[in-house]
Amino acid sequence: MKSLENAPRIYVGTYAQYNSGSLFGKWFELSEYDSYHEFINACLVYHSQEPGGSPELMFQDWEHIPGALICEYKLDERAFDYFNTVAQLDAVTQDAFQCYCEHISCWPGNKNDIDTQLEEFQACYQGYFGNENNPRLAFAYQYLEETGLLDGLPKIVESYFDYEAFTRDLFLEGYCELNGHVFSDY
Structure with a gap:
């Protein structure tokens, strides 16, 4: 080791x-x-x-x-x-992997070998947002930017977009956050 x-x-x-x-x-x-x-x-x-x-x-x-x-x-x-x-793994990814194993995937109880566990972790890990006051909101902003969901909307319409409500809904179904780390549910 x-x-x-x-x-x-x-x-x-x-x-x-x-x-x-x-x-x-x-x-x-x-x-x-x-x-x-x-x-x-x-x-x-x-x-x-x-x-x-x-x-x-x-x-x-x-x-x-x-x-x-x-x-x-x-x-x-x-x-x-x-x-x-x-x-x-680097220190941040070590922490994320431990969170994933203990709270999301329940390893070693799920009977995965460590390589499968790591592959599944890498597939659903979205990143660390713990440096922000609201990690979930920070992820939602990144998500909106990466997906282009609001692209093409006039600025006046975009200013009425409820980012907090969108963040809440995003984390009700599809994503979870633990200690600043964000994971997809799939």
Whole structure:
């Protein structure tokens, strides 16, 4: 995995330690591992002195990992595919892709492989408008300009156009906005 600016990491302990009142464990930087299995093996080796032989890993804390990929007892095996994919994206697109995966497409629950997920994201991502006071309105202005919907109208008629109502209707059916990112519904 390529190193990320906000590299994902997990504090890994065991249930036996936790149940005996100890939070003994270690932060594991996922960028140091090439695969899910390599990471799990490193965790098991680290906790190999656990009484009983086979430690039951407990992910007690994590950073920079989407919630759909992790819980206290499991890291999704496709997490490394996700991290390798987002490492190739710029920061704004990383944020948009995470929003898309978590709130629109519900990945990894939708069973897409990461390449299909990225293709679907790229097909519906319209851009980032979060620098504006009203991202939806900013998108609507861009949409009107790109589609030429108001082209050819006399300026007097165009001045009566209700941009706010058009924006509302645009986002009722066809588009959604999350954290300044705009996505089409198709």
